[in-house]
Amino acid sequence: MKLFDNPASPFCRKVQVMALETGLMKDIEIVYSIGHPLASEKMPYAENPLAKIPTMVLPDGKALFDSRVICRYLDDMAGHRMYPQNRMFDILTGEALADGIMDAAILMIYEGRCRPEELQFSDWVESQWAKIERALDHLEQHPLPGGFDADHIAVACALGYLDFRLRDRDWRSTRPALAAWFAEVSKRPSLSKTEPSA
DSSP: OEEEEOTTOHHHHHHHHHHHHHTOGGGOEEEEOEEETTEEEESOTTTOTTOOSOEEEOTTSOEEOSHHHHHHHHHHHHTSOSSOGGGHHHHHHHHHHHHHHHHHHHHHHHHHHHSOGGGOOHHHHHHHHHHHHHHHHHHHHSOOOSSOOHHHHHHHHHHHHHHHHOGGGOTTTTOHHHHHHHHHHTTSHHHHTTOOOO
16 A cells, blocks of 8 residues: 655644554555645645545555545454444544644644735634634543544644644643643554654
């Protein structure tokens, strides 16, 4: 299998963590990809018409995207360990919440990176941060259960991305339970091996 990936992407990290947790990383070739909406010429156009990462190409040439699809595929190959049936819809909802945090954070970064300074819209940036704060407050008030399933992976990758790109926002100060959970789960080898880098 071939994974189009960038170590700075939280969505790519989510796939790598899943691959490590399922023991399938040894079967994956990483293809470094770089870009953003205004500079996507080094992204996997031929494999994914959206030219986005992560994109996974299977041995038969079929491409899978986005991260949720790839994670489900890897879990299916590994015997359905990370999406247990008794928590399925809670897991999918938690994963969607975490993906929403990542989406909003990336949009904040793109506003500064892709738009000329005179066109940047601070109210729009803050509206993205407001989404993130609501999601973080929800996670503080409704902690994930014990164990380590796909929703745990997604939330950990989302929080890691906030630390990586939006450290000055200090998400921990009013969320001690979530901060403590993240500190503990970050010791897991699959997360420590995949910490984001520029």
